[in-house]
Amino acid sequence: MRADLEIISRWIQPGSEVLDLGCGDGVLLAHLRDHHQVGGYGVEIDEAKIATCIGAGVNVIHKDLEVGLSDFTDHSFDYVIMTQTLQAVRHTEWLLDEMLRVGREGIITFPNFGHWRCRFQLALGGHMPVVKVLPHAWYNTPNVHLFTIHDFEKLCQRKSIKILQRAVVDHYHRASLGMRLLPNLLGELALYRLGRTSIQ
Amino acid sequence: MADVPPSKSVGLVTPLTLNFNEPLALDCGRMLSQYTLVYETYGELNATCSNAILICHALSGDHHAAGYHDAEQRKPGWWDSSIGPGKPIDTRHFFVVCCNNLGGCSGSTGPTSINPGTGQPFGPDFPIVTVKDWVRSQACLADRLGIVTWAAVIGGSLGGMQALQWSIDYPERVRHAVAIAAAPRLSAQNIAFNEVARRAIISDPEFYQGNYYAHDAVPRRGLMIARMLGHITYLSDEGMRTKFGRELREAKLNYNYDSDFQVESYLRYQGYSFVDRFDANTYLLMTKALDYFDPAADFDNDLSAAFRRAQANFLVIAFTSDWRFAPDRSREIVKALVDAKRQVSYAEIKATQGHDAFLLPIPRYQETFHAYMTRVAREVNPNAG
Numbered sequence: 001m002r003a004d005l006e007i008i009s010r011w012i013q014p015g016s017e018v019l020d021l022g023c024g025d026g027v028l029l030a031h032l033r034d035h036h037q038v039g040g041y042g043v044e045i046d047e048a049k050i051a052t053c054i055g056a057g058v059n060v061i062h063k064d065l066e067v068g069l070s071d072f073t074d075h076s077f078d079y080v081i082m083t084q085t086l087q088a089v090r091h092t093e094w095l096l097d098e099m100l101r102v103g104r105e106g107i108i109t110f111p112n113f114g115h116w117r118c119r120f121q122l123a124l125g126g127h128m129p130v131v132k133v134l135p136h137a138w139y140n141t142p143n144v145h146l147f148t149i150h151d152f153e154k155l156c157q158r159k160s161i162k163i164l165q166r167a168v169v170d171h172y173h174r175a176s177l178g179m180r181l182l183p184n185l186l187g188e189l190a191l192y193r194l195g196r197t198s199i200q
Numbered sequence: 201m202a203d204v205p206p207s208k209s210v211g212l213v214t215p216l217t218l219n220f221n222e223p224l225a226l227d228c229g230r231m232l233s234q235y236t237l238v239y240e241t242y243g244e245l246n247a248t249c250s251n252a253i254l255i256c257h258a259l260s261g262d263h264h265a266a267g268y269h270d271a272e273q274r275k276p277g278w279w280d281s282s283i284g285p286g287k288p289i290d291t292r293h294f295f296v297v298c299c300n301n302l303g304g305c306s307g308s309t310g311p312t313s314i315n316p317g318t319g320q321p322f323g324p325d326f327p328i329v330t331v332k333d334w335v336r337s338q339a340c341l342a343d344r345l346g347i348v349t350w351a352a353v354i355g356g357s358l359g360g361m362q363a364l365q366w367s368i369d370y371p372e373r374v375r376h377a378v379a380i381a382a383a384p385r386l387s388a389q390n391i392a393f394n395e396v397a398r399r400a401i402i403s404d405p406e407f408y409q410g411n412y413y414a415h416d417a418v419p420r421r422g423l424m425i426a427r428m429l430g431h432i433t434y435l436s437d438e439g440m441r442t443k444f445g446r447e448l449r450e451a452k453l454n455y456n457y458d459s460d461f462q463v464e465s466y467l468r469y470q471g472y473s474f475v476d477r478f479d480a481n482t483y484l485l486m487t488k489a490l491d492y493f494d495p496a497a498d499f500d501n502d503l504s505a506a507f508r509r510a511q512a513n514f515l516v517i518a519f520t521s522d523w524r525f526a527p528d529r530s531r532e533i534v535k536a537l538v539d540a541k542r543q544v545s546y547a548e549i550k551a552t553q554g555h556d557a558f559l560l561p562i563p564r565y566q567e568t569f570h571a572y573m574t575r576v577a578r579e580v581n582p583n584a585g
Contacts, residue, residue, distance in 0.1 A: 017541070041538065047564050050547045054515070055571035061534060062548045071535045 003173030004083060004109050004189055005031065011107060011165060011193050012038060016078035019102060021065055021095075022085035024049055026058030033058070040077060065089055069098040081107040084189075087143045096159065099194075105164065106194040112168070114148030114184040132171035133188045149184040156194065165193035209276065210242040210267035210284050210291050215307060218344055224302075224337055227492075230327040234316065237341050238307030239263045239299035242283060243291035245345075251580040252347040253289060254338060255279065255298040256355030256362035259430070259486045260478060262306035265298040266291075279356075281561040288569035293577040293584045294351065302337050303329045303485040311481035312413070324410025328485060331358075331493045335365045339373070352376035352576050353512075356558035357525065358486070361493045364533065367510040368495050376576050377512040378569075381522055381558040383529035384503050384536065385494040390524065393433055394487040397426035401480045410481050423480045424471030431470045436521035436554030496536075503536035510537075514544040515572045517565065519557040545572070 005028045012018065014036045020029050023042025026049075032038035042060040044050055053060035063071070066089060069080075080103030082095075087110050089095055099106040111133035112118075118129035128138040136142065147155075149168065156163055168179045168187030179186045204211075217238050224232045240263050245252060255265050257278070266283035268276055283289045283296055300308040303326060311326040342350065353366040353374050360382025367377040383390070401407060404422030408415045435443075444463035459465040499505035514537055518530035527548050537544040549565045551557040557565065577584035 039541075041544075047547070047550065047568075050545075051564070051568045051571045054545050054547070054568060055574065057575050059543055059545050061538070061544075061546045063546075071531060071538070073539055076539070 002027070004169065004191060007167050007169070007173070007191055008081065008083070008107055008109070009036060012036060012079055014038065017076075018079045018081055019043065019069075019072065019077045021069075021080065021082040021099070022088075023053065023058070023060060026053035026056050026060060028081070028083065029053075029058045030056050065095060066091060068094065069102050072102040074101055075104060077103045079103050079105050079107055083107075083109045084111065086110050087145050087147065090144055092145050093155070093159070096155075096161065100161065100196050104195070106161075107192065108152075108194065109189060109191045110147070110152065112149050112184065112187050112190050113146040114150055115188050116185050117188075119185075131188070149187060149190050152190065152192070156192075160197045162195045162197045163192055164195050167191040204268070204276070207285055209280065212271070213240050213242065213264075213267040213269065213277075215240050215263060215269075217307065218341065220337075220340055220344075222340070224333070224340070226327050226333045227330040228327050232302070232309065232327070235302060235309035235337065236307070236313070237299045237302070237309075237337065239297060239341065240265065240267075240277075241298075242266055242296040243294050245295040245347075246580070249346050249348065251294050251351055251577075252342075252345070253294045253296045254342070254350050254353045254366070255283070255289070255296060256334070256338070256353065256359035256366075257298065257301065258355070258357035258359045259490065260427075260474070260483075261359070262304060263298050263300040263308075264306070266296070279559060281559065282566070282569065288566055288573045289354065290573065290577060290584075293581065294573075297341070297345065297347075299338060299341055301329075301334045303482055303489070305479035305482040310479070311410070311485065312479050321413045323413055323481060326481065326485065328488050328492075330489055331361050331365045332369060334362055334489070335369050338362070338366070339370055342373070349373050349375060351580050352378060352573070354378040354380075355382070356380040357382060357555065358490055358493075361490075365493075365495055367512040367514070368506050371509050371511040374510075374512040375579070376515070376572075377510070378515045378517070378572070379530075379533060380517040380569075381519055381525050381530075381555055382516075382533065383525040384496065384532050386491055387529075391491050393429065394491055397429050398484055398487055400425040400429070401484060404480075407480065410484075412480070418475065419480045420475045423475050423478065423483060424468075426480075426483055427474040427478075428467045428471045431467060433524045434554055434556045436523065436552060438521055438552045439554050439556075442552065503532070504539035507537050507540040507542055510540070510542055512542075514542060515569075516544060516546045517549060517558070517568065518546075519549050519551040519553070519555070519565075521552050522555045522557060524555040 018040035020042045043063050080099040117131050121129040168183040171188045221234045264277040265279045266277040300306040303310045311322045315322045353363040355363045360379030363377045363379045367374045401422035404419035406417040407419040447462040495506045496503040518527035534546040547568045
């Protein structure tokens, strides 16, 4: 399993209910189910992946995240998870709101565009960065909103979203002292556990 | 069935009949003192009776879901694309049961059957049966077959509604419910279409208030129009455009009211051939069963409260071009199941064939359905599939 999913698994209380947005093949949900007694559903748009989830016995709901989470009731899940998907959706801010409406907490992971390699490639190479965690060329990337750790935390602050936990890792999903001190410069992947400062 | 290899088909099948002498109480308040169900089975029931699957048919379907009745039969049973060895409902793993529903016209007790009280066909006097009544009678069939719990109850359209009703009415008897191209209840538009179909039949001079058997008549025109209308709702605009476009039967317009366009002659053919195999009173009954289906009604119109009773795992499938029971209707089912915290997966299959897609071997549909049924098979027998 991807190491970022391993980190997320540790954040989730056993026995809780999760909604995994953009769940792909359902690997995280299957892992949470098998090792942490966690139930819930994945949401996925790709037909092929739906069949894979179903084959793995993972509950999956075929749905386009861009239309929001109106099918899900307020506070109906303990966690709403979105791994490496937020940068690929159009209505970023709205979806963040939706996550924290439906879930008690939100868990987000994203590639950090502020990593020094990205900065270096853009500043000195003069081209859009292509790195391990952002492997696509500008013309075929599924990403529509690239952002940095700094950007994300500013948005959270503006929206009064509370950062309950953060992990910053490299593309091998290792953490280091450097990344703790200079996350936005040295971290390639950022993981957040979020909550509402107060229920609105 | 020429040249159908046994690896692809359940082959020759023979319908079976069971008579029930215990009275069946119906939702309408009336009672069927005795009744007959005709059914077919495919595959072998295992020693623990844990591999049984119930297939529920839709409006014009019957018990002949797969295989062939004889070597001359050209087309196999109505869901042969999904039932058989190597197919989603794999008869190497499952014992599959499909019965003709009460009120039907293919051998189970219905309007064409003799009313034991009068010695005459029931005709219009046959009680209006509901999805719940069907489920109740299917449960009696299960009892007689020694099946305590279905590994799955599966159906498309009206059949999917029966699967949902099963999960609510007999929660401990259904391990999986698969509802394909279904709806939690009919919309005003759905009911409107059914009403036009009923009016076509009832206003046919040959209908005789439903007593056409006694007059040696058949309300052909009405039933035909009902079927033509229904058939339009089973197809999609895009599907019809692809299949017929504005293609003419002859290379010219005839400036009369015969059929100029291919689509007209296709619909007429569908109508004609339906009249030969289907009973008008049954058609009326089936459309009413559709209209009345509303499992939420017993739970303060709260569908999720209805599903809170269910213990089954659910698979819900819809097709993008289905406008009769559009994906939105399936999403209502899914939302209610999620709100009730039931186990459910939902797949929306891209298909141009409209509502009829559920009967067709569309690759992504079959793959998804197959993936789900493989899980069901493994629960029954860990070495399966």
